[in-house]
Amino acid sequence: MTCLLPAPTHSCIMKQTTERNNSVISALHSPLPTFSKETNHIKFDILAKDHGTRARRGRLHLNHGTVETPVFMPVGTQGTVKAMSQEELADMGFQIILGNTYHLYLRPGHELIRSVGDLHKFINWRGNILTDSGGFQVFSLEHIRKIGEDGVVFRSYVDGSYHEFTPERVMEIQSALGTDIVMAFDECAPYPCTEDYAREAMVRTHEWAKRSLDSHDPNQAFFGIIQGSVYPELRRQSAQFIASLDTDGIAIGGVSVGEGKELMMNAVDWSVPHLPEHKPRYLMGVGTPEDIIDSVVRGIDMFDCVLPTRLGRNGSLYTSQGRINIKNNKFIDDFSPVDPECDCWCCRNYSAAYLRHLYKCDEILASRLATYHNLYFYRTLMIRIREAIEQNRLTEYRKEFLAKYRRHRASVHDEIPRQDLSRDGAQKKTLSME
Amino acid sequence: MTCLLPAPTHSCIMKQTTERNNSVISALHSPLPTFSKETNHIKFDILAKDHGTRARRGRLHLNHGTVETPVFMPVGTQGTVKAMSQEELADMGFQIILGNTYHLYLRPGHELIRSVGDLHKFINWRGNILTDSGGFQVFSLEHIRKIGEDGVVFRSYVDGSYHEFTPERVMEIQSALGTDIVMAFDECAPYPCTEDYAREAMVRTHEWAKRSLDSHDPNQAFFGIIQGSVYPELRRQSAQFIASLDTDGIAIGGVSVGEGKELMMNAVDWSVPHLPEHKPRYLMGVGTPEDIIDSVVRGIDMFDCVLPTRLGRNGSLYTSQGRINIKNNKFIDDFSPVDPECDCWCCRNYSAAYLRHLYKCDEILASRLATYHNLYFYRTLMIRIREAIEQNRLTEYRKEFLAKYRRHRASVHDEIPRQDLSRDGAQKKTLSME
Numbered sequence: 001m002t003c004l005l006p007a008p009t010h011s012c013i014m015k016q017t018t019e020r021n022n023s024v025i026s027a028l029h030s031p032l033p034t035f036s037k038e039t040n041h042i043k044f045d046i047l048a049k050d051h052g053t054r055a056r057r058g059r060l061h062l063n064h065g066t067v068e069t070p071v072f073m074p075v076g077t078q079g080t081v082k083a084m085s086q087e088e089l090a091d092m093g094f095q096i097i098l099g100n101t102y103h104l105y106l107r108p109g110h111e112l113i114r115s116v117g118d119l120h121k122f123i124n125w126r127g128n129i130l131t132d133s134g135g136f137q138v139f140s141l142e143h144i145r146k147i148g149e150d151g152v153v154f155r156s157y158v159d160g161s162y163h164e165f166t167p168e169r170v171m172e173i174q175s176a177l178g179t180d181i182v183m184a185f186d187e188c189a190p191y192p193c194t195e196d197y198a199r200e201a202m203v204r205t206h207e208w209a210k211r212s213l214d215s216h217d218p219n220q221a222f223f224g225i226i227q228g229s230v231y232p233e234l235r236r237q238s239a240q241f242i243a244s245l246d247t248d249g250i251a252i253g254g255v256s257v258g259e260g261k262e263l264m265m266n267a268v269d270w271s272v273p274h275l276p277e278h279k280p281r282y283l284m285g286v287g288t289p290e291d292i293i294d295s296v297v298r299g300i301d302m303f304d305c306v307l308p309t310r311l312g313r314n315g316s317l318y319t320s321q322g323r324i325n326i327k328n329n330k331f332i333d334d335f336s337p338v339d340p341e342c343d344c345w346c347c348r349n350y351s352a353a354y355l356r357h358l359y360k361c362d363e364i365l366a367s368r369l370a371t372y373h374n375l376y377f378y379r380t381l382m383i384r385i386r387e388a389i390e391q392n393r394l395t396e397y398r399k400e401f402l403a404k405y406r407r408h409r410a411s412v413h414d415e416i417p418r419q420d421l422s423r424d425g426a427q428k429k430t431l432s433m434e
Numbered sequence: 435m436t437c438l439l440p441a442p443t444h445s446c447i448m449k450q451t452t453e454r455n456n457s458v459i460s461a462l463h464s465p466l467p468t469f470s471k472e473t474n475h476i477k478f479d480i481l482a483k484d485h486g487t488r489a490r491r492g493r494l495h496l497n498h499g500t501v502e503t504p505v506f507m508p509v510g511t512q513g514t515v516k517a518m519s520q521e522e523l524a525d526m527g528f529q530i531i532l533g534n535t536y537h538l539y540l541r542p543g544h545e546l547i548r549s550v551g552d553l554h555k556f557i558n559w560r561g562n563i564l565t566d567s568g569g570f571q572v573f574s575l576e577h578i579r580k581i582g583e584d585g586v587v588f589r590s591y592v593d594g595s596y597h598e599f600t601p602e603r604v605m606e607i608q609s610a611l612g613t614d615i616v617m618a619f620d621e622c623a624p625y626p627c628t629e630d631y632a633r634e635a636m637v638r639t640h641e642w643a644k645r646s647l648d649s650h651d652p653n654q655a656f657f658g659i660i661q662g663s664v665y666p667e668l669r670r671q672s673a674q675f676i677a678s679l680d681t682d683g684i685a686i687g688g689v690s691v692g693e694g695k696e697l698m699m700n701a702v703d704w705s706v707p708h709l710p711e712h713k714p715r716y717l718m719g720v721g722t723p724e725d726i727i728d729s730v731v732r733g734i735d736m737f738d739c740v741l742p743t744r745l746g747r748n749g750s751l752y753t754s755q756g757r758i759n760i761k762n763n764k765f766i767d768d769f770s771p772v773d774p775e776c777d778c779w780c781c782r783n784y785s786a787a788y789l790r791h792l793y794k795c796d797e798i799l800a801s802r803l804a805t806y807h808n809l810y811f812y813r814t815l816m817i818r819i820r821e822a823i824e825q826n827r828l829t830e831y832r833k834e835f836l837a838k839y840r841r842h843r844a845s846v847h848d849e850i851p852r853q854d855l856s857r858d859g860a861q862k863k864t865l866s867m868e
Contacts, residue, residue, distance in 0.1 A: 079791065083798040087783070108766070108791045116769045116787070124783050332542070335550045349521070349558050353550070357513065357542040364517040364801055 041180070042221035042248045044280045050394040054272065054299030057389040060096075060280055062180040062221060064120065064128040067095040069280060069301040070385055072292065072378045073130060075309060078103045079123045082309050083364075083371040086125045088345075092372075092379050095127050096180070098304050101173055102134030102165075106158050110176035118178025130181040130304075131174050133212070133225075136188045136253070136285075138165055147187070149204065167211035175217035183251060184212035186225040191259045198229035206241050213245055221248040223282060226271050229254055230263045235270035249280040249302075256285035256305070265294060272299045289318065289381055289405065293398050296385055308374035313367045315359045318377040322405055326370065331356040344376035345369075475614070476655035476682045478714050484828040488706060488733030491823040494530075494714055496614040496655060498554065498562040501529040503714065503735040504819055506726065506812045507564060509743060512537045513557045516743050517798075517805040520559045522779075526806075526813050529561050530614070532738050535607055536568030536599075540592050544610035552612025564615040564738075565608050566718075567646070567659075570622045570687070572599055581621070583638065601645035609651035617685060618646035620659040625693045632663035640675050647679055655682040657716060660705050663688055664697045669704035683714040683736075690719035690739070699728060706733045723752065723815055723839065727832050730819055742808035747801045749793045752811040756839055760804065765790040778810035779803075 043061035050056075058069040074081045074089060077100040081089055089097060099119055104110060113122045119129055138144065138154050145153040151166030167185040174182040185208045189201040205227045216222045224242040228234030242250055252271050255264045268283060275281060282302035283295050292303050308318065315327045319339035324331075326338065337347035338355060346355070346369040358366035381401075388397035477495040484490075492503040508515045508523060511534040515523055523531060533553055538544060547556045553563055572578065572588050579587040585600030601619040608616040619642045623635040639661045650656045658676040662668030676684055686705050689698045702717060709715060716736035717729050726737050742752065749761045753773035758765075760772065771781035772789060780789070780803040792800035815835075822831035 078795045078797060079788070080795075080797050080799045085799060085802065087779075107794060108787070112767060112787070115767060116785075122785075122788055122791075124785075124788070333546060333549060345521075351550075351556075351558075353542070353546070354513070354556055354558070357556075360541060361512045361514075361537075363512060363514050364798060365514045365519060367798055368517075368519065368802070 041219055044249070044278065046277070048390050048392075050297075050389045051392050052395045053297040055296045055385075055389050055394050056299065056301060057386050058280065058301055062096070062128045063219070064126065064180055065095060067128060068382075068386060070292075070296045070382060070389075071096060071302050072382050073098050073302065073304040074375055074378075075100075075304055075306050076123075076125075076129075078107065079119065081371075081375075083313065083367040084309075084375070086123060088372060089125070089375075090127065092344075092376055093383075094375075094379065097125065097127065097129055099129050099131045099177065099179060100134065100137065101131045101170060101177065101183075102137035104131075104177060105134065105173050106156050106163075110173045114176035114178070118176075120178065128181070129177075129179040130223075131177055131179040131183065132284075133170050133174070133183040133185045134165055135170075135183075135186040135225075139188050139190075147204075149207070151185075167208040168215045171212055171215040171217065175220065179220065181221045181223060181249065182216055184209045184222070184224050184247075186227060186253055188254050188257065189227060189229045191229065191257045193229055195229075195231050195234070198227070198231055198234055201229075202227045202234050202238050206238070209242060209245060213247060223247055223249040223251050225251045225253040225284070227254045228267070228270075230259055230267065232266070232270045235267055236274060239271040239274035243275050247279065249282060250275055251282040251284050251302075252300075253284045255283065256287060261291065264291065265298065268295055268298045268300060275299075289378070290402065292378075292381065293385065293401065296389075297394060297398065308378050309371050312370035312372075312374040315366070315370065317355075317370055318374050320404055321407055326352060326356050327359050328356075338373055339377075342373065342376065342380075344373050346373040346376075475653055478683070478712065480711070482824050482826075484731075484823045485826050486829045487731040489730045489819075489823050489828050490733065490735060491820050492714065492735055496530070496562045497653070498560065498614055499529060501562060502816075502820060504726075504730045504816060504823075505530065505736050506816050507532050507736065507738040508809055508812075509534075509738055509740050510557075510559075510563075512541065513553065515805075515809075517747065517801040518743075518809070520557060522806060523559070523809075524561065526778075526810055527817075528809075528813065531559065531561065531563055533563050533565045533611065533613060534568065534571065535565045535604060535611065535617075536571035538565075538611060539568065539607050540590050540597075544607045548610035548612070552610075554612065562615070563611075563613040564657075565611055565613040565617065567604050567608070567617040567619045568599055569604075569617075569620040569659075570719075573622050573624075581638075583641070585619075585642075601642040602649040605646055605649040605651065609654065613654065615655045615657060615683065616650055618643045618656070618658050618681075620661060620687055622688050622691065623661060623663045625663065625691045627663055629663075629665050629668070632661070632665055632668055635663075636661045636668050636672050640672070643676060643679060647681060657681055657683040657685050657714075659685045659687040659718070661688045662701070662704075664693055664701065666700070666704045669701055670708060673705040673708035677709050681713065683716060684709055685716040685718050685736075686734075687718045689717065690721055695725065698725065699732065702729055702732045702734060709733075723812070724836065726812075726815065727819065727835065730823075731828060731832065742812050743805050746804035746806075746808040749800070749804065751789075751804055752808050754838055755841055760786060760790050761793050762790075772807055773811075776807065776810065776814075778807050780807040780810075 041063050045059045046056050047059060048057040060067040060069060074094055074097050076097045079099060081097055113119050116122050138152050151164055153162060153164045155162055170185040186205040187201040189198045209224045213222060224245050224247040226238045226242045228238040252267060255267050280301045281299060283300045285305055286295060286303055287305050315325055317324050317326050317338050320341045331352040334352040336352060338352050339347055350369055355366060355369055388394040475497050479493045480490050481493060482491040494501040494503060508528055508531050510531045513533060515531055547553050550556050572586050575588055585598055587596060587598045589596055604619040620639040621635040623632045643658045647656060658679050658681040660672040660676045662672040686701060689701050714735045715733060717734045719739055720729060720737055721739050722741060749759055751758050751760050751772050754775045765786040768786040770786060772786050773781055784803055789800060789803055822828040
C-alpha cells in the first residue's frame, strides 16, 4: 500500500527555540541560569523558577517540536483523544498527547503502525506523543496469568488471546510506534497494598527500569518511573534509584489509584527532593485542576489525566467557578455560555441550554463540545500557571484560582468519586472507554 | 435569562441574488426565461432547465439566505445533524438543514426554543431550516391512541405522556421554532396498505393541508404534501389537490417507506406532471445517490435523507466507485484515503486504515469522519448535478456517475436493506437515533 497522506511537518527545533526563547525571556522578571538535559532527541530548558515554590517554567525540545512546561497532555489511548480530531487538539495549542502501548499493541497492532511509518503518521498528528508502557493496564486487568521476574503474561481484553510483556518487548513495541517519549515497563502496585508487596513490586520495577533503559530505542526520549506506593521509605529508595539512571526524564507512578489527595501529594513530596533539577518530572495520571496546581507547586512539570475527556462525555464541565453538571435542570433555560469567562469554540458558539439538550438526547455533539471545552479549560489553566511562574507569583495565582473555583462548590459541585480520578485502565469496566 | 450568544447574521438576499445570478447565468449555455414564485419569505428562481430531462436548476431565497437547487438537506432531527457541528455543515456549504417538529416539541420543547428566539438561535445555525410536520413520526409510532378528523393523540416516546397533534397545533409549534420552511400536517400511510386505507389517509391529509395552510405563520414558507401511497389514481388526485392550494412549495410524501425503488419513482412520475413549474418540489426522505439523480431527472428540486449520516455512523462510506464497508478486513493496511478522488477533511487527512481502526474501537472520531465524508459526498454530488443541468448534460452525467459508482459494486457494495432507506422515525427502534 502506498501512503497518499501528506507527510507530517517536522518542526525546526533550533529555529523555534531561538525565537520563542527571546519572547519568553524578555517577559521574565529575572532570567535565571538555564539548567539543561540534552541528548539527540530531547532537550529540557528551565526558563524560570518560582521563588516561593518548587515550580519550574520549562521547555522540552522533542522530535516533533517544543513543549512548554508545566504541561497537560490529553489522553489519546487508542490513537485518538476521545471525541476530538487532531486538528482541534492542534488548534487548542496542545503540543503533546498520550498514546497507550497496551491498547495500540492489541489494536491495531504495532507492526501495522510501523508499516506506515509511526503512530504520528497513522493518526496524522504532527505534534509529540508520549506512550505509556502498558504496565498500568496489564496490572489492572483481571486476566493476568503470571507475573515473573522476566515479565507478565496476560490475556487480551479484545479476544482473550495470550500475550507476554517484558521490558524488552515493551521497548520494541514503543520503538515501532515511533513516539517521542517512551516509558519504562513498570509494576504499578494497587492501592491499598502491604509494604511487603509494594517493596516487591518496586524492586521488580527497578530491575525492569534498567532493562527498559538498556533496550530502548536511542531515537526516543526515555523516562523511568518511580514506584513505592504510600510508603515514604520506599518512595525515597525508588526516587534515588530512578534518579541514578541515565534517563531523559523521570515519572512518579503508582499515584491516582484511589489513594486520595493527601497520600498522592505525599508521594510527590517524598520523591521530588531526590530528583535532579535538569530532568523533566512527570506525575502520571494526575489529575484535577487543584491536583495539578498543587503538584506544580511541588516541582512537577508534566501531567496526563482522563478527567477532562471522560467527565466531558458524562456531562461534567469545568468552569472558572467550579465544575458543573450540565444535565442539571438549572441549565434548561440558561442561554448563556457554559463559562462566560471562557473563549473556547463551545462557549463562543453554543449555550448551556443547548448543551444540556444535546446530553438529554445522547447526541454526539454533546461529547464533542464538552470535551473541547474541558480540554480548553486545562490548556488555559496551564498557560496561566506558566505565566504565574514567569512572573514569580504562582502562590498568589493559586490562591486566586482556588478562591474562585471553589466559591460555588456547594451549589454546583458534585464530588468526583476517587476511583474516577484514576488513570486509564484502573477500572476494568472502563478499560476500553478511554 | 439573557442570551449572551452572538445574533445570527441575516443574509442580504437581494445582494446575494444579484451577484450570484450574474455568475451562474454567465456560465449557462442558453439563459432561459425565469419562472418565479415569490412571497415575502420565499422566492424560487428557475435558472436553467436540462433539455433531455425534467430537471431544473433553481435558487430558493428564504429568510436565512439562498439555497441552490437541486439540493440535499442534511437531517438534524433533534437540533443537531448527528456527529456534526454547525460550523462543519457551513464549511461544507450546506445552506439548509432539517429539524423535526415531533422530536423538538417533545425535547427540549418549542416554548423553550421560542423563548430564546427561534431554532436558529437555539442551535446557532445561520443557514435555513426546514421542519417536518411530525406526521411521519406520529403515524409510525406504536402508541397512537386515536386518529380522528381533528388530529392524532399519541404518547411521547420520551416519558409516555399524552399529546395531541392537530394541523393548527403543528403550525403553532413550527411557528415557535421559527424555521424557514414548514410542512403541512399529513398522514403518511404505511407500506403496504390497501387502496381504501390510502384513500382515507389521503382525504384526511388534504383536509389537514387546508387547515395547515390557513393557520400557518405567514412569516414562514409553507409546503403542502402529496400522499396516495402506490396507487396512481390517488397520487394524481393528491397532486392536483395540493397543486391547487396557495402553497410556497410542494412535497411528495409517503415514499421511502419500504415500497422499493420502482414504486418510489412511480409516485414521482404520477405526481410531477400535475405540479406547477414555478414551485419548488421536495421528495421527502429520499434517498440513495442513485435515487437522487433519478428523481432530479424526473423534476425534483429538494431532498433529505438519513442515509449519509446513519450509514456513516455504521461504517458505510460513499465513494466515487461505490459504497464501502470500512470495517472490512481489506482496509486493515489501506493507508490511502477512503476515496482518492475526494478532497474532504477526512480524505485529506486520514487513511482508510485509521478510520477502520477507529470503528473497531468504537471511537467517536469514526462517526465524525465518516459522517463528514458522506455528507461531503452528497454535497459534491449535488454540485455536479447542478453543473450538469446548467450545461444541459444531465443524462450524460448520470451515465458517467452510475457507470463508475456501480463498477465495483460486486466487490465493495453491501446491499442496503430497504427499511434502512426510510425516513427518520419509520423504524420504531431507531426513532430516537436520527
